[in-house]
Structures are given as structure tokens and as C-alpha cells.
Amino acid sequence: MQANYERPQPPARLHAHCYVNPSAQAHKPIISSIPQRSNPRTLGHHHPPVSCPASGGDSNLAPLDIQTPIRFDNRYFQNLLTQRGLLHSDQELFNGGSQDALVRSYSNNNASFNRDFAAAMVRMGNIDQPLDGY
Numbered sequence: 847m848q849a850n851y852e853r854p855q856p857p858a859r860l861h862a863h864c865y866v867n868p869s870a871q872a873h874k875p876i877i878s879s880i881p882q883r884s885n886p887r888t889l890g891h892h893h894p895p896v897s898c899p900a901s902g903g904d905s906n907l908a909p910l911d912i913q914t915p916i917r918f919d920n921r922y923f924q925n926l927l928t929q930r931g932l933l934h935s936d937q938e939l940f941n942g943g944s945q946d947a948l949v950r951s952y953s954n955n956n957a958s959f960n961r962d963f964a965a966a967m968v969r970m971g972n973i974d975q976p977l978d979g980y
Contacts, residue, residue, distance in 0.1 A: 908932065910931075910936065918960075920952050920956045923949050923950075924953045926949050927953050
């Protein structure tokens, strides 16, 4: 499969949800420090509280897409359109900024999302030296 490099390349964040399930341990500080002015429908508030209890449960995982958590599809982007991103950083992809058009496109066209995801995986696989901070 050859990637189409003529098209603008979406940022990796638009694809990361497909293979990342945030752990409770990693996101407790983020979720507990959400500003009060944030939209209460976002940031995990529509997920059951047991996903990220106040104490313990540090190895719990929460899917970024609760409607189709084990299916590879574009439901994540549809959730963003209705302000139902799990994490604040997810919802920032659809907040009136430059990525809104891609979120709309992916939410309406699963084939386009799949094609771009595959191209992004090929590009990441071709990175000679990972950026690991060392």
C-alpha cells in the first residue's frame, strides 16, 4: 500500500484513539483538575464513575469510544461532533479550530478515515529513529 503524500497529513492525535485506552492512573490528575468552566458533557463525565475511582483502580482502562469500544470505526469523531470526547485533549480536536474540517470529514466518511489511518501507520513504521527524548 502506498500512502498518498499529496494530501495534507492529519496530526497523529487524530489517529491515536484507535490503539490507546487511557488508564485511570494516567488520567486521574487530569480529570480531577478540570476547570469548572469546562463543558460537563465532556471530559469523561458520560463514562461510568467506576472507570476512574478516586482511590485504587489505577490499572483500569476506559475506552475513548464507549459506543463501539472494540470496533475499528469513526465513531470517535462522531462523538466529538456532539461534545462527547472522553478527555479534554480529545475534544480540543473539535473546538472551532483548524482540525474541525478533518473531524467532520472523518465522522462522515469511514473509508477516508481508514485510508488516512493506514497511511499514518505506514509513515510511523518508516521512522528510522523514534523520538524517545534521548
